[in-house]
Amino acid sequence: xxxxxxxxxxxxxxxxxxxxxxxxxxxxxxxxxxxxxxxxxxxxxxxxxxxxxxxxxxxxxxxxxxxxxxxxxxxxxxxxxxxxxxxxxxxxxxxxxxxxxxxxxxxxxxxxxxxxxxxxxxxxxxxxxxxxxxxxxxxxxxx
Numbered sequence: 001x002x003x004x005x006x007x008x009x010x011x012x013x014x015x016x017x018x019x020x021x022x023x024x025x026x027x028x029x030x031x032x033x034x035x036x037x038x039x040x041x042x043x044x045x046x047x048x049x050x051x052x053x054x055x056x057x058x059x060x061x062x063x064x065x066x067x068x069x070x071x072x073x074x075x076x077x078x079x080x081x082x083x084x085x086x087x088x089x090x091x092x093x094x095x096x097x098x099x100x101x102x103x104x105x106x107x108x109x110x111x112x113x114x115x116x117x118x119x120x121x122x123x124x125x126x127x128x129x130x131x132x133x134x135x136x137x138x139x140x141x142x143x
Contacts, residue, residue, distance in 0.1 A: 025138035027128055029097065031115050033061060033143050036107050038097070038117060040125060042132075050121045053100070053110035054141075061113050063141050066091040068134040071126060080112055087122035089129050091139045098122055115141070 030039045033054050040048040054061040068089050075085040079094065086099040099119030102110065106118060117125075129137050 026136045027132045028138045028140065029125065031061075031097075031139070031141045033063070033109075033141065036109065038115065038125075040128070042128070048121070048124070050117050051107040053102075053105050053108060053116040055111055055113045056109040059111065059113045061111070061115065061141060062092050062095055063143065064092075066139045066141075068129055068137050068139065069093075071129060073126070085114070086119050087126035089126055089139070097125060097139065 026043055028041045030041070031037075031052060031054065032039070036052055036054065038048075038050050038052045039046055040050075068091055070090050072085070072088045072090070075088045075096070075098070077083040077085055077094075084101070085096060088096040088098040090096040095114055097115040097117065099122030100106075100111075100116040101119070102116070103118055106116070110116070
C-alpha cells in the first residue's frame with residue numbers, strides 16, 4: 001500500500017512539475033492587433049512590451065497561434081520591392097515579425113501584413129528565438 005501511494009506521489013509530481021512546464025513554450029510573443037503592441041514573456045514573466053505595426057487597410061495579418069518556421073538575420077521582400085526585413089522571424093508562410101526603419105508608423109496599422117517593430121527590438125526578439133529554439137517559442141496574434 002505504501003509503495004502504491006509513493007508511486008502515485010511520484011507520478012503526480014512528474015505530471016504537475018517541470019515536465020509540464022517544459023512542454024509549454026518558454027518564450028511567448030503576444031501580438032495585440034487592436035492595441036498595436038507585442039508583449040514578450042519568458043517562462044510567464046513579461047520582459048518587453050513594444051509598439052508594432054500590423055496590416056493596414058486592404059491587407060491582413062493572420063490571427064492564430066504559431067511556432068516560428070524559419071528566421072533570417074536579413075531578408076529582402078521579393079513581393080514588395082525588395083524591402084529590407086531585418087531580424088525576421090517567419091511564423092506563417094511569408095508573414096514575419098521583423099524590424100523596420102519606418103518607426104514613425106509604429107503603434108498603428110501600416111504594414112502589408114507582417115508584424116513590424118523597431119529594429120533594435122526585432123534584434124532582441126530574434127536573439128531570444130534563436131536561444132530558446134523554434135519549438136519553445138509561441139507567437140500569438142489576436143485582435
